[in-house]
Amino acid sequence: MTSAGTPGTPRVLRAMNDRAALDLLVLHGPLTRARIGELTGLSKPTASQLLARLQDAGLVRATGSERGRPGPNAVRYEVEPGAAHVAALSVGTTGISAAVADITGTVLGSARVAADAVAPEVRGRSAQLVREAVDGALERAGLGRDRLLRTVIGAPGALDPDSGELRYAPHLPGWHSRTLLADLAEAVGTPVSLENDVNLAAVAERYEGVARDHEDFVLAWLDRGVGAAIVLGGRLLRGATGGAGEIGYMPLPGAPLARGEAATAGESGGGGLQSLVSAPAVRALAGGRPLAEALADPAVLDETARRLATGVAAVVAVVDPELVVLSGAVARAGGEALRARVERELTGLALPRPLLRISSLGGGPYDPIVTGALRTALTQARDAVFDTA
Numbered sequence: 001m002t003s004a005g006t007p008g009t010p011r012v013l014r015a016m017n018d019r020a021a022l023d024l025l026v027l028h029g030p031l032t033r034a035r036i037g038e039l040t041g042l043s044k045p046t047a048s049q050l051l052a053r054l055q056d057a058g059l060v061r062a063t064g065s066e067r068g069r070p071g072p073n074a075v076r077y078e079v080e081p082g083a084a085h086v087a088a089l090s091v092g093t094t095g096i097s098a099a100v101a102d103i104t105g106t107v108l109g110s111a112r113v114a115a116d117a118v119a120p121e122v123r124g125r126s127a128q129l130v131r132e133a134v135d136g137a138l139e140r141a142g143l144g145r146d147r148l149l150r151t152v153i154g155a156p157g158a159l160d161p162d163s164g165e166l167r168y169a170p171h172l173p174g175w176h177s178r179t180l181l182a183d184l185a186e187a188v189g190t191p192v193s194l195e196n197d198v199n200l201a202a203v204a205e206r207y208e209g210v211a212r213d214h215e216d217f218v219l220a221w222l223d224r225g226v227g228a229a230i231v232l233g234g235r236l237l238r239g240a241t242g243g244a245g246e247i248g249y250m251p252l253p254g255a256p257l258a259r260g261e262a263a264t265a266g267e268s269g270g271g272g273l274q275s276l277v278s279a280p281a282v283r284a285l286a287g288g289r290p291l292a293e294a295l296a297d298p299a300v301l302d303e304t305a306r307r308l309a310t311g312v313a314a315v316v317a318v319v320d321p322e323l324v325v326l327s328g329a330v331a332r333a334g335g336e337a338l339r340a341r342v343e344r345e346l347t348g349l350a351l352p353r354p355l356l357r358i359s360s361l362g363g364g365p366y367d368p369i370v371t372g373a374l375r376t377a378l379t380q381a382r383d384a385v386f387d388t389a
Contacts, residue, residue, distance in 0.1 A: 015389035030076040084149040088373035091155040098133035111136025127187035152377040154197040154369040158242030200372030202229030210357040223328035226274040248274035276307040291333045309345030316350040327359035
């Protein structure tokens with residue numbers, strides 16, 4: 001006898017149709033029964049049964065009527081926003097930013113907890129600080145912690161798949177624990193995913209930025225730290241230990257060489273590309289001037305572009321992407337002038353010539369890392385909530 005969960009059975013087919021309709025409502029917004037039928041290929045009776053089923057499950061709701069057509073006004077349906085909520089966070093050396101959104105992706109509240117990551121009183125309080133940030137965002141959203149379904153946190157470094165420890169992030173001393181994920185999950189009351197912050201910035205860029213039409217691209221993050229996210233065939237390349245894209249440690253001509261812990265010592269790193277093009281390195285190049293003022297100096301801009309082009313050329317020679325996106329504080333401050341100079345410097349350094357773009361996603365409370373974490377959390381929540389099987 002065929003089980004209820006076997007592909008092709010009525011139950012599975014209904015669940016597939018339910019998910020298709022819900023995804024369409026997320027993508028397009030409110031739709032009529034007739035339009036859902038057109039987009040899914042379902043008959044009117046089947047579409048009606050589907051919508052009744054989803055309403056009973058609390059996943060969709062009627063939201064007014066479509067006017068201006070001959071005949072009776074058609075009822076429009078939308079995803080029930082309160083079906084689930086998610087939290088998205090960005091962790092840095094100066095604090096934690098959090099946002100809470102409903103299942104449609106509408107941000108309902110945000111908060112920030114300022115904290116010096118290396119201060120003695122902060123060490124060992126990672127989970128508590130995350131809870132404070134999430135609770136602050138929930139309070140502004142008018143929600144309790146019990147309304148959350150998933151939490152995604154973006155942090156420098158990467159979670160080692162074997163040890164469960166955060167690697168490549170020595171500047172977050174309180175985050176190196178084998179029980180980190182469990183501690184975070186207990187603090188916020190949901191399953192927690194810890195993702196590399198630059199990878200999340202690339203997720204945001206693919207959904208909302210200049211990489212929307214590209215399956216193969218590299219995002220170079222140029223900020224207090226330097227890193228890259230590599231997307232090939234639409235999928236993030238993570239590496240065996242989660243360290244793919246850690247180009248801040250990449251040795252280059254002109255960069256001081258350092259090994260082991262010394263390679264990450266100090267604000268700008270003790271060696272590699274990070275010591276050449278991070279925000280602290282650019283400010284140092286300009287005698288300590290603020291970043292925007294530093295990159296307004298043509299000499300500083302030229303030297304930064306030359307250094308950056310060498311690092312980008314090394315990545316391009318290996319990956320051969322369609323597009324390279326420059327993101328982070330240095331890219332925002334340098335803008336089109338920096339992009340044009342890097343493009344010019346790349347001539348002859350790498351045979352492949354990818355498109356080169358400045359990220360269209362800026363800083364602020366919903367920076368690219370929080371946006372990418374939000375997108376990732378929504379994918380996880382929808383996979384759980386939209387599965388009616």
